[in-house]
Every structure is written in C-alpha cells, then in structure tokens.
Amino acid sequence: MPDDSIRVQAAGDRTLLRFLTCGSVDDGKSTLIGRLLFNANFIMGDQLEALKAESRRFGTTGDDIDFSLLLDGLEDERQQRITIDVAYRYFSTPRRSFIVADSPGHEQYTRNMATGASTADVAVLLVDARKGVLAQTRRHSLICSLFGIRHIVLAINKLDLVGFDQAVFDKIAADYVAFSAELGFATLDMIPLSARHGDNITERSAQTPWYQGPSLLECLENIDLSEPVDEQPFRFPVQWVNRPSGEFRGFSGTVVAGSVAPGDPVLVMGSARSSRVKEIVTFDGPRARAAAGDAVTLTLTDEIDVSRGDLLVSPQAPAEFADQFAAHLVWMKDETLVPGRSYWLKIGTRTLSATVTAIKHRIDVDSGAHVAARTLAINEIGFCNIATSVPLAFDPYRKSRDTGGFILIDRLTQETAAAGVIDFALRRATNIHWQDITVSPKERADLKGHEAAVLWFTGLSGAGKSTIANKLEQKLLGIGCHTMLLDGDNVRHALNRDLGFTDTDRVENIRRVGEVAKLMGDAGLIAICAFISPFIADRQMAREIAAPHSFIEVFIDTPIAECIRRDPKGLYAKAQAGDIPNFTGIDSAYEPPENPEIRLETADHDPEALADQLIAELRRRAILA
C-alpha cells in the first residue's frame, strides 16, 4: 500500500484557488475579470471576434473592447447591461488553476455574493479610486468575513482617472486597513490598478513606479492558503452507504476536516457507537490515509449502525451536539422569514426539520449596527436562535465551513430560503438526558388490543371535521378502542389560550397539538385531531412530531361555497363583513393536502358513512384488528 503522505509537490503540479470578485455596481468587476482572462491569453480567437462584434452592438466603451460582455452570459444581462447571476470562469497559469466567481452588484446582491463567498478562498474587492472606501465596500467586507473568507485583495481600480496618484492610493489603503482590522482576515493585499487599460493586472505597470508589490495575477498565484491542519480533528459526513453485496458494507463520503488511517478509532456523533477504520477503499486501491478533500469509502471493524447523515469523528475531539444553536442567517427568499415555522435544514449530508425560534437582531450591513427585528426580508442578515427536531452534530463555522454551514429550504415551494453559519450551541443536548421509561409505547398499545395512531383531520371551517371526528370516536369507543379527540376550538380555550391567529401563532398552535397527539400515541391511544391547519408545512411538522406513530392525514374535502352555505358558527358571515381578519378561505389561504392518506368528500355523504369509511381504512392499515 503506498503511503505518500509526505509527498512533495511535484514541479508543474498546479494547485486550485477559488476567488470571488466583489464591488459595487460600476466598480468594474466584470471588466477586471475580462481583462485578466485577456491579458493571461485565455480568450480564444473566435471568442475575441464575437466579443468585438458584441462590443460594437451592446458595449459601453466606445471603440474599445467591452470585457464585461464576456461574463454577462444571459440575454437579459446583455440587453439591460447588468449582471444578474453569479458567473464562473476558469483559467490557469503554470502555478495555479483558478475558478472565479463573479457576483453581481445589482439585484439580489447579498444573496449572490453569499453564494460566491461560500466556496471562495480569496475575495478580490474592488474600490473605485475616485470614491474610496464606501458603505458598499464595508458591506462586502462584512459578508466576506461572515462567510469565512480569510484572504482579501483590495483592488484599487480606475487609478488612471486620478492620474495614477500615489497619495490617492495610500489614503484608500490606510482607510481600509483601519476599517478591516476587526474582521479577522488572515491576509490583506492592496494593489493599484486600471482594469480598463490593463495596468498591474498581469504585469507591473510603468504608470505606478511608486508601487513595489506584485501584479494582481502574481498576487493570486502566491497567496498562501495553507492552514494549521494538524489541529483539525477528523470529520466525515456519511454520504452514501455502499453495499454491493451482503459482505461488504462501506461508508462513502468526503473527508471534510483532519485525516484518518486504518486502525484509527472513530465515533458516530449522537450515539455511543464507536469502531475503528478497517480499510480506506477506493477504485484505485486501498489507501494508507485519507485527508480533507478526499472522496473515499471507509469500512469499519465492527458492524455498527451507520447511515447517510451520520457524522464520523475522532473520539478525542468530537463535534458539538445540540438541538438549539445560535447562527447568522442570510435570508434569500421573497417571502419573509416566519419565526416558528418549520423549514428543512440541510447540513453536511443531513436534512432535518428546524425552526427559527427567535431573531436576536438584524445586522445593518452598511454600518454593522445591530437592529431589533421581528422578521427577515430578502437579502437581510440576522442573528437567530434555531431549534431542530432532533439533536444535530456540527462545529462552529469559524472552525469548519463544511460542518458549520447550512441552508434552510422552504417546505412548500422547495426553494432555498436561507444560508446560515452556526456560531455556537445554546444548550448542549448531551447535558439533557431523556428520562428512561421502562414501559414502552408498544407494551401500552398491546394492552389495548389496537395500534396507537394519530388521525389528523384538516379542512375548511364548516367542512365537517368536528362532526365526523365525533362520529368516529363514538364508533371506535363502541368497538372497545381507546381514543382521545383534540378539537381546534377546545384546545384554543385551554392549552393554547395564549395564542392568536397570526402566522407565527398558528404555527405554534399546531406544534403544541402535534406534541400532545404524540404523547397520546405514546399512551397507546388513537388520537383524533380536528384542526383547520391550512398550511402544508405545518401539517408536515405535526406529522414529524408525531412520528413514530402512524399518522393518517384525513382531508375533509368540502367546497368553500358549501362551507359558506352551512356556516354553522356564523363565522363566514362575520369574515365576509370584515369582522374577522385572516379567516381561512376568505382572506387567508387554505393549502389542500397533495397526498392525504384519505380524502373524504362530504357533499353527498352523511357523517355516519364517512366515519365507517375511516374505520375500514384503520382496519386496512392494521391499526384495528
């Protein structure tokens, strides 16, 4: 087995550097990259011809080539002369391969910059020499710092427009050094340049004899990215369980921090399970060691339960494990953040339910000030408390990007709603122990002669939920079942009397009912819940809370016209008169279930028959004998 762990970098062995360009609208970001590619001979003949033709058509630089057109690849972008989306460009020199993320200065700017920054090693921050350090320069620096970029190159551009004056450069450099001192960057290089004319881009310019430093390209080739890796403990998120046959059971994934060798002990975070690495398996043969960045398959010496989403760590330095933590969030969705609502949280290879329980403050990105906030709008950054449905293994983002960064996904639209970086655990799950309960839910259910279950009735007000639920409970009682009916109105008189009807309160209402239904299920009961519960996301949350019990979503499907006609409590009349705001079906949406376990149409059926239909369904699912 070859052990090349002390291998020396061979001559001509290029390394990879990812950098991001940022700067405000007219600082010339796209021009800078275009110029870099041009001067480094990375624009091909046919591309240059196409570029010249387009420059005449769309360009803003007179007869000169408009290099920004190289990057603005979308039709809308060329026509409107703006950059909409992050573009990636590639070039290489004998020393390094470069991946450049060009993020737009216009629309959705924080969101796009965060995206580019999340994978970048270095940020090239442009400043217009005529304007100096602006609020936007500060904003960009703050986002770079938040997303863990350690190396900044301050490109002081358009120096041709100030006569290549050293005093201008020195003033801006001094301002930036003073401002950025607290942002924790490992290196800061400052270069005077003119992107449009190519000064100090790939070669040192005769226009700046007073500048002794490297050109931009030389600088990028020489930034030292190495980190003190010896201190990094081993982290391996299990991505895919590799089981080609009964005998082989491997765990495929990428080492994200530290390294591992056969014989090393590993711990599965969140369990007491530990083992040792038996072999590091790859297509190219077994390996003596796998280190950060390597995609491998590990086999273990013991048969322990490991699945996708688990984090394997070094037992000497385990990760944090908690179900509540504090994090910075960049909100990325048009619809604002609703504290209390359940989102999907993806971290490493793990996806689970999470809610933002509190927004501590919003950060004013221009001043850095902390501002009180109740919600976050698109492109806003907040410092929040987040709770997950089950405890989660992670490291603070400043220690490890790969185990400390996460995204939130909207449950309904499936859009990426936010990017987050974890700061610290709020309450370590390792310190709260579940009280051991010796009688199991299974034993309680066995005594009752039927399985425990949660039946969740959803539908419009007046659809017939309570009527059918009552009929069902009577019938179940008649055949000796143990049941409990939780009804929306009744719960609001007692357990949830502190809650109103805002989006946030509705979420909390459903969450509490979900927890109560779960306890009922634990007691071996058939819990019947009758709640309008208009949002898919919230019903999904109830389903997850109630797991592991059977969750049967019962959609009471009655057309709104029929509900208004029935109007048993006179509520529709009031809502239509404007006396009840946020009334479901009138001025608040009802999202019908896409795949309910059972759908009951009430229009032509009496409650008796519908309840019988449900009993038959419970038998079919073997909940009733």
Add this chain to the structure above:
Amino acid sequence: MSEGILAPATRSSAGAVLPLHLRRLEAESIAILREVAAEFRNPVLMYSIGKDSSVLLHLARKAFYPSKLPFPVLHVDTTWKFREMIAFRDATARQLGLELIVHTNQEGVARGISPVASGSALHTEIMKTEALKQALDKHGFDAAIGGARRDEEKSRAKERIFSFRSAGHVWEPRRQRPELWNLYNTRLAPGESMRVFPLSNWTELDVWDYIEAEGIEVVPLYFAKPRPVVWRDGVWIMVDDDRLPLLPGESAELRTVRFRTLGCYPLSGAIESDAATIGDITAELRRSRTSERQGRLIDNDDTASMERKKKQGYF
C-alpha cells in the same frame, strides 16, 4: 478546504500521480455523483459518447466502487451519430456491464426529420431536445446527470451544478436556486426535475489531462487520421455514410482531421490536425486560439441560442 494539506496522492488508474488540481476536481465530481444517488428516487446518467461522457462514466465508477453504478445510462440517439460513436457506445456498455437505455424520437423519424433535410435547428429541437424530454418522462427520471461544463459557453457559466427544471423540463435562469458550499438543494415537487452537472468546474484541458492521467478510453474520432471530408459552411464535414448528399461541385477528399467535439456527423466540424495521441491533443489545445464549440454548427445561430435551447429543455 485547504490545499496545504499534504494528503497522500491518489495513484491514478494509469499509475501516474494525479496533479493536485485534478484531484480536487475529481473529488468534487465524485461527491456530486454520490449526492445524486443518495437524494433522488430515479436518477439517470446521460451518455453522449463524447470525451466528457467518458470522464463522467469513469468518475461514476470511482464514486460507487465496489458497487456498480446505481443508475442506468441513457443515450438519446438521433440516428445521425458517427458510426464509430455507436460502436464505441455498445462496446463500452458491454465491457462495463452498464444498464444502457437508447431512446430515439420515433415520431421525428416518421416525419423524416434529419439535419440534412430539416436544418440544424429543427433537427436539434425534435431529435435531441424533444427526444430527451420523451425519454425522461417515459422512465420517470427525476434527475439526469450530464457532462456539460461551465467553460463551454456563456449561459452554461451561469448554470447551477444542480440545475432545477420546472414542470415540462423548463430552465428559468432567473429562478435558479442559490448554491452554497456543497449543500445542494435537491428537493422537488411532483413534475419537477433536476439536471446535474458534475463536471461544471472542469475545463476542456482538465478533461484531456485527466483522460491522459487515468488512461480513459475515448472514441477514436478525437485523434487525427485521414478521413473523407467536404468543406462546407467554413468547416470540414465528414462523409460518414451515404446519407450526406454532396452539393454540386462538392467532392469528398481525404484529409488528416480530428474532432474537438462530437455530435451528429453532418453538424460536427472537424479540424485539420496531426494530433494522433492524447499528448498531441493537449499540446495542440495549449497552442490553440479557438474555442471548443466553434466546430458546432448548432450553437452559432445567434448569440443567445444556447440559452434559448436550454430554456426549452436542451441539456
């Protein structure tokens, strides 16, 4: 991830040590492929027989080793591919034990659609874009893995690695999901699907360097050899069979040519070249002053043609 980590080098399949930047690209692609296998119900790998597909297939074998590929391989056959491509496809599938699905738009065949009679735009729309959508719908694939790279073309440079398609396979550039770290949002509603591009961050030269280092087999059409060609629309078109009608004054002549990209033979321009080995090809590319897609007739309709085709569901 830091480059300063002195990790053990990967012994590549060909016995050489992979350069660092290729090791990073390889690991990223493997992680993407594994994510697809773990997160989607019914993924498929698009196999176009070209060099990028060869690399993709090689990476997939590495990603799941010792398991076999956990998804089938799909080739959309327009019936106008080079004969050598089809022979290479079938030999590869046999040799690697692939579950190969070949789909042709039979409606298009019945209508007599061809690059010669219908022109490149209509042929591409019916026999490639429509055919692909038919195949994805027919088998209910929720994710299709392709070998496209961002350095190929400007609108590709803006596309995500996990590229979301709304119902009807439509790409909406303005509605792309932000892609942070390596955390790919793979969630779909019914009818929606994903195109996944594990080679997004590779360049043409990276692909060839990797093929050389790993000893990956590619279609012989990439290597220079005397071939019967005609000069048409500013490129050399190979006369691969007797379906290519010669225009008045045209006659096939034997020239030493090779292809930088492969597609339907009447739409793929060859370049005059003596590059007969992979080493020759990389040397030629390093000297080259033209881009890869220049020989592709279908991209040149107008500036935004690739973007429009992609919006309609083209790969």
